[in-house]
Amino acid sequence: MPDQKKSLSTSNSRSKQYKFLIAALLFFIPIVILYGILESTVRSLPTHFSLIQHYIEENGKDIEIAIFGSSQVQHAVNPEYLSTKSINLSSSGQHHNTDFTLLKGLIDRFPNLKGVVFEASYGHFEIPHNSKYYWKNSVFLHYYNVNTFQRKTYPQDKLLFISHPGKFSEALANHFLRDSLPDVYNKYGFDTNQYEGKYRKLKYDSLRVENASVRINNRPETQVLNYNAPYFEEMVAYCRERDLTVFIISPPTYRTYVAARNPDILKRRDSILSKIKNSYDNVYFLNAEQDHDFKLRYFRNENHLNPDGAEVFSKKLDSLFLQTEM
Amino acid sequence: MLFNSFSFGLFLPVVLILYWAIGFKRIRWQNALLLIASYYFYGLWDWRFLGLIVASSLVDYIVGIGIGRSEKSNKKKAFLLMSILWNLGVLFLFKYYNFFAEGFANLFHISAQGYTYQSLNIILPVGLSFYTFQTMSYSIDVYRNRIEPTRDMLNFFCFVSFFPQLVAGPIERARSLLPQFSIERKFDMALAKDGLRQIMWGLFKKMVVADNVALAVNAYYAEPGEHQGLSLLYASVLFFFQIYCDFSGYSDIAIGTAKLFGFKLSKNFNIPYLSRSVSEFWQRWHITLTKWFTDYVYAPIIRSWKRSYFSRTIALFITMALIGLWHGANWTFVFFGVFQAIFMSLERVPIIIKGRSYNLNYFLTKIPLPLTVVYSFALIVTSCIFFRAETFTMAETILFRIFSWSDGRPFTYEIGYRILFVPLLVLLEVFTRKNNHPFEYLEKRFNRPTRWIIYYIFVFILIRYAGPKEEFIYFQF
Numbered sequence: 001m002p003d004q005k006k007s008l009s010t011s012n013s014r015s016k017q018y019k020f021l022i023a024a025l026l027f028f029i030p031i032v033i034l035y036g037i038l039e040s041t042v043r044s045l046p047t048h049f050s051l052i053q054h055y056i057e058e059n060g061k062d063i064e065i066a067i068f069g070s071s072q073v074q075h076a077v078n079p080e081y082l083s084t085k086s087i088n089l090s091s092s093g094q095h096h097n098t099d100f101t102l103l104k105g106l107i108d109r110f111p112n113l114k115g116v117v118f119e120a121s122y123g124h125f126e127i128p129h130n131s132k133y134y135w136k137n138s139v140f141l142h143y144y145n146v147n148t149f150q151r152k153t154y155p156q157d158k159l160l161f162i163s164h165p166g167k168f169s170e171a172l173a174n175h176f177l178r179d180s181l182p183d184v185y186n187k188y189g190f191d192t193n194q195y196e197g198k199y200r201k202l203k204y205d206s207l208r209v210e211n212a213s214v215r216i217n218n219r220p221e222t223q224v225l226n227y228n229a230p231y232f233e234e235m236v237a238y239c240r241e242r243d244l245t246v247f248i249i250s251p252p253t254y255r256t257y258v259a260a261r262n263p264d265i266l267k268r269r270d271s272i273l274s275k276i277k278n279s280y281d282n283v284y285f286l287n288a289e290q291d292h293d294f295k296l297r298y299f300r301n302e303n304h305l306n307p308d309g310a311e312v313f314s315k316k317l318d319s320l321f322l323q324t325e326m
Numbered sequence: 327m328l329f330n331s332f333s334f335g336l337f338l339p340v341v342l343i344l345y346w347a348i349g350f351k352r353i354r355w356q357n358a359l360l361l362i363a364s365y366y367f368y369g370l371w372d373w374r375f376l377g378l379i380v381a382s383s384l385v386d387y388i389v390g391i392g393i394g395r396s397e398k399s400n401k402k403k404a405f406l407l408m409s410i411l412w413n414l415g416v417l418f419l420f421k422y423y424n425f426f427a428e429g430f431a432n433l434f435h436i437s438a439q440g441y442t443y444q445s446l447n448i449i450l451p452v453g454l455s456f457y458t459f460q461t462m463s464y465s466i467d468v469y470r471n472r473i474e475p476t477r478d479m480l481n482f483f484c485f486v487s488f489f490p491q492l493v494a495g496p497i498e499r500a501r502s503l504l505p506q507f508s509i510e511r512k513f514d515m516a517l518a519k520d521g522l523r524q525i526m527w528g529l530f531k532k533m534v535v536a537d538n539v540a541l542a543v544n545a546y547y548a549e550p551g552e553h554q555g556l557s558l559l560y561a562s563v564l565f566f567f568q569i570y571c572d573f574s575g576y577s578d579i580a581i582g583t584a585k586l587f588g589f590k591l592s593k594n595f596n597i598p599y600l601s602r603s604v605s606e607f608w609q610r611w612h613i614t615l616t617k618w619f620t621d622y623v624y625a626p627i628i629r630s631w632k633r634s635y636f637s638r639t640i641a642l643f644i645t646m647a648l649i650g651l652w653h654g655a656n657w658t659f660v661f662f663g664v665f666q667a668i669f670m671s672l673e674r675v676p677i678i679i680k681g682r683s684y685n686l687n688y689f690l691t692k693i694p695l696p697l698t699v700v701y702s703f704a705l706i707v708t709s710c711i712f713f714r715a716e717t718f719t720m721a722e723t724i725l726f727r728i729f730s731w732s733d734g735r736p737f738t739y740e741i742g743y744r745i746l747f748v749p750l751l752v753l754l755e756v757f758t759r760k761n762n763h764p765f766e767y768l769e770k771r772f773n774r775p776t777r778w779i780i781y782y783i784f785v786f787i788l789i790r791y792a793g794p795k796e797e798f799i800y801f802q803f
Contacts, residue, residue, distance in 0.1 A: 016515045017346050024522070027778065031785055135794065156332040165790050213736055219549045 035161070042161045042168045043142075045175055048074075048091065051189035053143040055087060060109040063087050065321065068099035069119030069249075076251035076305045077117075079188040081314035084321050088188060090119070091136060096228065097129040098136070098148050100235045105146030107242070114326040115245040117317075118235060120273055121303075122250065122289060123265050125228045126221040138163035192307050197300030206296055210256060214302050218262040229272045233279075240280050245326045248273060249286045251313060252294040257302035286320050288313060327370045329579045330533050330792075337367065342586055346513055357484050357507055360587070364489035368452070371493075375451040378416065383486040385412045386461040390468045390475035390482070402469055409465035413458040420450050425655030453493030455652055459618055461486050464500040466622060473501045481507040490583040494576045496594040496614040503591070511588030521585030523765035526781065528578030529788055535747045536571035537793025539564045542740035547714060550724045554734035558724050565714050566707050567748050570598065573612070578763060593762065597755050602690045602698035604669040604705055615652070619645050639671045646670070653713070658721060662712040669705050744791065 056063075064084045067077050071092035079086045087110075089102055099118060107113065130136075130148075137149045142158050149157060161168045184193035202208040239246045276283055288294065293316075298309030305313060327333050341363045348355045369376050385408070392405040418426070464485075467473045476482050485504045491497075546553050546561035553561075574595035581591045592614050601607040608616045627641035643664060650663025673686040690698045708725070715721035727734070739745045758767035768777050 013513045017513050020513070020515050020518055021343075023519075027781070031782075035789070133794065154333065156336075159332070162332070162789070164794075165792060169790055217549075218552065 038168075038172075039159060039161045041172060045171055046185065047171065048185060048189045048191065049139050049143040051185050051187065052087065052089065055188060056106070056109060056144070059085065059087075062112055063110045064112055064326070065115040065117065065247075066103065066106070066110060066113060067117040068094070068103065069117070070094050070121070070124075072121055072251045072303055073117070073119045073249065075191075075194060075300065075307075076310050076313045077317060078186070078190045078192070078307065078310045078314045080186055080190065081311055082318045082321065084115075084318070086188075088190060093130070093134070094136065095127065095130045096124075096232055096235060098134065098140070100231075100238070101148045102140065102144065102146055103235075104238075105148075106144060113244060115247060115321070115324070116239050117247040117249055118232070120232070120248045120250055120269065122253070122261050122269060123217050125225045125232065125269055125272060126219070126265055127217060127228075128221070128224050129228065129231070135164040135167070190307075190310070195300065195306045197304065197306070199296065199299050199301055204296055209254070209296060212256070214256050214260045216257060216260045216302070218260070218265065220262065220265060222268075225268060225272075232272065233276060236276055236280055236283060240282065245324060246280070246283045247286065247317075247320065247324075248276070248283065249317065250289050251303075252288040252291050252298070252305060252309065253303045254294075254296065254299050254301075255290075258290055284320060284324055286317060288316065291316075327367050329576065329583075330529060333370070337363075338583065338586075345587060351510065353508070353510060354480065356511070357480050360489070361480065361484050361487065364484070364487040364492060367489040368487065368492055371452045372449070378451055378454075379457060379487055380483075382413065382416065382458060382461050383483045385409060386465050386486070387476075387479055387482045389465045391477060393465065393468045394475035406465055406469045409462060413462040417454065417458050420448060420454055422651075422655045456495050456497055457486055457492060459497050459615075460500075463497075463618060463622065464504070467500055473504070476500075476504060478508065488584070488589070490580040490587075490589075491591055494573070494580070495612075496577055496580065496592045497618050498592060498614070503589070506589050514588060517585045517588065520762075520766060520769070521582040523769070523781075524578050524582030524585065524763050526582075526784055526788075527763045527765050528575040528580075528582060530784055531571035531575030531578065531751065533575075533792040534787055535751050536568050536575060538741050538744045538747060538791070539568045539571070539793075541793060542745070543568055543714070545740050547720075547724075550720060550727065552735055553727070554737060555728045555731040557734065557737045559728045560737070560739075562707050562711050562714075562724065562728070564748070566599070566703075566710050567751070569710070569713070570595070570611075571751065597759055598706075599703055599752070600695070600699060600756065600759070601702045601706075602693075602695065603673050603687050603702050604666050605673050605687055607702055607706055608666075608670075615649065619649055619652075623648060635674070635676055638674070642671055642674075643667045656716075658712045658715055658718060661718070661721075662709050665709045665712060666705070744793075747791070 062085045065082070065086040067073060067079075067086060067088045067090060069090035071090070071094075073090040074088065074092060074094075077086075077088050077090070079088050089099075089106075096118070103116060132150045134148070137147075138157055138160055140146050140148045141153060142160055147153050156162075184191065186192055198212065199209060202212060236246050273285065277285070293312060294305070294309055298305055298312060300306045327337060341359065345356055345359055348359060365376055365379075368379060389405045389409040392408075393402045396402045396405065464473075464482075468475045481504065484507050485498075485500060488498075488503065543561050543565045546557050547565075550558060577594035581593075584591045594613050596610040596613065598607055598610040601610050624641050624645040627644060628638060631637040631641070646663035646667035647660050648663070650659040650661065653659045653662070673690070675685060677684045677686070690701070711724050712718075712721050715724060726732070754764040758764040761767045761770075765781075768780060772780070
């Protein structure tokens with residue numbers, strides 16, 4: 001009898017487990033299917049990254065200059081206006097550690113590479129590097145096949161939608177639902193319709209712009225700088241060892257931004273750059289932070305250019321490339 | 327492996343299916359699987375940490391048996407001392423060495439006299455403070471004859487490393503968790519379903535509330551000197567919700583996960599923002615830690631001294647300072663505890679009216695709840711400024727700017743409409759406060775289709791509105 005009781009209790013427990021398993025599967029399967037649809041739709045969207053991926057596949061062998069940086073560089077350099085075959089691999093929030101990993105991961109695909117552009121904007125050295133949770137790690141892995149995770153990767157690391165649901169939901173909504181001001185990318189992945197921003201909202205009224213608040217990071221972070229500065233030097237040394245010409249740029253900023261800068265941060269940045277200048281040959285600088293050619297109408301906000309400003313800046317960068325023997 | 331990671335989403339079902347496939351009659355096999363899974367879960371952070379957890383388990387396992395076998399009290403004491411020295415030694419070495427060495431050097435002006443101290447460059451093993459407290463409490467309880475020492479090594483190792491609560495609690499007592507490894511754990515459908523619901527609620531708190539709110543807090547706390555008082559007050563209130571949702575979210579996921587395996591863990595949070603006093607706050611916030619310190623620090627001090635308001639106050643200050651220090655090797659954490667101790671001691675001042683003794687806590691229960699909540703919440707948020715600030719100077723700047731209502735950059739919500747998740751959380755928790763978590767209420771009130779619709783809405787919110795992934799704050803403790 002006790003044996004019978006035992007087996008009855010075991011089978012009872014088993015049936016409860018199966019019931020639970022089926023209920024759980026019924027609940028989760030629609031979620032997995034829906035996610036699959038979302039993921040595949042996101043992958044089919046023409047984005048800045050997918051166009052760059054395409055460009056690399058088509059023109060990788062001919063690329064002579066690779067440009068790295070944050071959103072300031074992303075929106076300041078339109079390769080369309082560069083006479084040397086170039087690729088702009090910068091993106092918003094991208095820091096030197098990601099730039100360096102991308103460069104090392106892509107260098108073999110650019111056999112004709114002669115020059116590299118790095119960003120050294122105001123305060124750049126006193127902002128911490130991208131963390132291991134940087135959402136674009138999945139994007140770089142999927143589109144460029146470069147591992148920026150700072151660890152071994154797993155299949156789920158290639159999932160795009162889950163890496164930043166907010167961004168990708170917005171991208172899906174923009175693509176399928178809203179048709180005002182869609183992103184218009186050229187073949188280099190540069191958004192030629194990126195005019196929307198604070199200054200347009202202020203109708204480019206210089207008085208309102210002057211009175212508007214300035215978003216600027218003025219917090220001194222000397223510990224961060226102590227890590228970032230040698231890291232940057234290592235990037236420059238890596239390029240010079242491979243005989244690559246290095247261009248260090250700082251894109252234009254509007255005068256309200258220039259006025260709000262912390263002189264100590266600026267001094268520290270400039271001393272790092274002058275040390276690099278004295279230590280390495282074939283390193284060139286283009287600091288357009290206070291370039292008066294950039295009028296209000298060239299900006300989206302205090303430290304980002306619009307496509308018109310990008311045209312002017314790209315042409316200036318092009319002249320530098322042409323003057324330089326690479 | 328983070329609870330809110332894809333890896334955990336794969337790890338959990340695999341371990342769960344294997345666990346129940348083994349069958350509840352084979353407890354030892356189930357325990358062996360749990361131990362392997364727990365070590366795998368922990369080893370993914372850094373496999374070198376595994377040596378430490380195995381050593382800690384072994385020391386307290388041996389100490390337990392040693393105390394149990396010893397007849398003489400001196401021998402028992404020696405074994406207990408061995409456990410305490412090992413556990414506190416490990417904590418000191420990995421967590422507090424640099425803090426104390428620096429403090430000592432500053433106190434005696436060592437560098438001015440030409441000497442230096444050697445700082446250690448070692449990483450703090452994840453969850454160290456949680457599992458050392460758990461193992462240490464086992465040895466103390468065996469010594470106090472509150473529990474019998476276990477001779478089952480497998481069960482004891484499982485108790486120390488049980489993966490749902492290994493890295494951030496709840497800090498379980500041996501008498502509550504250890505016996506659960508020795509009994510048959512039958513699959514309980516209702517418990518498992520509730521576990522899943524609690525996991526979902528925990529994920530909502532962590533991924534949607536805490537991780538979004540963190541953006542605003544980080545933005546304002548990055549440059550406190552630049553922002554106006556209102557913004558800093560807003561950020562400080564949000565920081566309270568950030569740590570609450572981060573930590574209680576972890577506890578919910580841990581408790582829910584344990585339920586799936588047929589285990590019951592202790593409740594760790596009970597809507598702390600509804601506390602009427604600072605004293606009550608600690609009965610609702612990190613309950614297992616409060617109980618640990620009450621049993622092993624506060625109560626023994628009280629027992630060894632003359633019972634008076636003064637001695638209780640001293641014991642309270644020592645306990646709260648240590649609770650603060652438990653959170654991290656920084657004076658700001660110590661002050662976080664001491665600040666609360668000041669108000670807790672004031673709440674306990676005896677007030678004699680017509681020969682009867684009362685205290686402020688008594689009167690606070692007579693005042694309408696919203697008023698007392700404002701009182702305790704204001705004090706808790708103020709103390710949280712010390713918890714979040716990296717230095718005293720930073721905390722001072724924030725407090726000064728808040729209380730002087732200073733001007734600064736214009737106020738913005740920083741996270742836009744996502745701020746609404748905070749009142750949503752409060753509403754749901756307060757409305758369903760008699761339940762362990764809001765989803766438990768759904769089971770009682772709605773039929774399955776309605777419940778599933780609500781769950782799907784929450785899954786959508788989890789996927790769509792999750793903030794940028796941040797590690798659980800309490801992992802660093």
